[in-house]
Amino acid sequence: MKNYSRQREEIIKVVKDSYNHPTAEDIYMIVKSNDPNVSRSTVYRNLGMLVEDNFINKIPMQSGGDRYDYPREPHSHVICTKCGRVFDFLYDFENNKLKETIKKQTGVEISDSRISIQGICDSCKNI
Amino acid sequence: MKNYSRQREEIIKVVKDSYNHPTAEDIYMIVKSNDPNVSRSTVYRNLGMLVEDNFINKIPMQSGGDRYDYPREPHSHVICTKCGRVFDFLYDFENNKLKETIKKQTGVEISDSRISIQGICDSCKNI
DNA sequence: TTCCATGCAAATCGTTTGCATAAAC
DNA sequence: GTTTATGCAAACGATTTGCATGGAA
Numbered sequence: 001m002k003n004y005s006r007q008r009e010e011i012i013k014v015v016k017d018s019y020n021h022p023t024a025e026d027i028y029m030i031v032k033s034n035d036p037n038v039s040r041s042t043v044y045r046n047l048g049m050l051v052e053d054n055f056i057n058k059i060p061m062q063s064g065g066d067r068y069d070y071p072r073e074p075h076s077h078v079i080c081t082k083c084g085r086v087f088d089f090l091y092d093f094e095n096n097k098l099k100e101t102i103k104k105q106t107g108v109e110i111s112d113s114r115i116s117i118q119g120i121c122d123s124c125k126n127i
Numbered sequence: 128m129k130n131y132s133r134q135r136e137e138i139i140k141v142v143k144d145s146y147n148h149p150t151a152e153d154i155y156m157i158v159k160s161n162d163p164n165v166s167r168s169t170v171y172r173n174l175g176m177l178v179e180d181n182f183i184n185k186i187p188m189q190s191g192g193d194r195y196d197y198p199r200e201p202h203s204h205v206i207c208t209k210c211g212r213v214f215d216f217l218y219d220f221e222n223n224k225l226k227e228t229i230k231k232q233t234g235v236e237i238s239d240s241r242i243s244i245q246g247i248c249d250s251c252k253n254i
Numbered sequence: 255t256t257c258c259a260t261g262c263a264a265a266t267c268g269t270t271t272g273c274a275t276a277a278a279c
Numbered sequence: 280g281t282t283t284a285t286g287c288a289a290a291c292g293a294t295t296t297g298c299a300t301g302g303a304a
Contacts, residue, residue, distance in 0.1 A: 002282085004277095004279090005283090005284055008284085024269080040286090040287095041269090041286070041287080042286070046284095048270095060188075062187030066269095078233055078235045080235060093220075098218060102246070105215075106214035106215070106248070108246040109246050110205065117242050118241045120235065122234035132258090132260075151293080166262065167261090167294090168294090168295075171295075192292080192294085
């Protein structure tokens with residue numbers, strides 16, 4: 001992220017103001033609404049940079065586009081496997097113990113403990 | 128999964144005999160090696176059915192093709208975000224407490240507690 | 255002989271890339 | 280004036296789909 005750009009500024013603002021884990025397409029549409037010439041690639045490119053620099057988080061999805069999240073207080077995500085909705089939740093995963101266990105068993109170092117869990121949400125269950 | 132087919136039989140066998148979380152493409156190549164006429168769609172279609180019926184597990188990946196896993200003893204996965212390798216590990220997530228917490232906070236019911244964690248593996252760290 | 259599964263090719267979806275132009279520094 | 284970012288369109292990888300054909304019950 002070397003040079004400033006109006007587009008990047010706007011993309012950051014949109015992610016910051018979103019509380020519903022928008023997709024790249026969602027973000028593109030919002031940015032486009034007050035800057036009609038913006039291109040999808042610019043949005044993708046900037047989201048990529050911002051994730052790379054840990055400025056925002058990417059929530060990889062098993063279906064549909066990946067979601068983006070502005071890091072407020074640390075939290076984990078549950079994803080409904082039926083409708084794809086993403087929910088935030090708070091839970092103490094005893095990170096040290098978990099970290100240690102994983103490191104010992106696999107050699108993998110989990111830096112930020114990005115944990116995603118899958119289940120069925122309430123509205124999907126009641127259909 | 129209504130009618131038997133030679134291809135499905137073979138696909139199941141390949142997944143059962145794989146201990147390295149193969150992709151659909153991997154499975155396709157192996158099946159193809161002793162049944163050259165098999166088609167990719169048949170592999171995808173059958174893997175889909177088998178996952179749907181909880182006969183095998185799908186590990187959704189953030190990049191590269193999704194992986195498949197024959198359910199032996201229950202375990203969780205860590206995925207290296209650099210090389211994409213998938214590692215198995217065992218950890219007691221105190222499922223009841225975790226389940227309850229998630230249910231209370233989000234309304235999501237986690238049936239099988241599919242948990243995936245991301246980190247950096249040993250060989251990627253040492254590069 | 256009806257239904258289901260297959261093989262093929264084309265279509266789809268989310269994302270990335272090459273390239274010429276425009277903006278930042 | 281030299282980078283770096285943009286916009287466009289085309290390419291991409293993984294997966295899905297439509298459709299005619301072949302195999303299972």
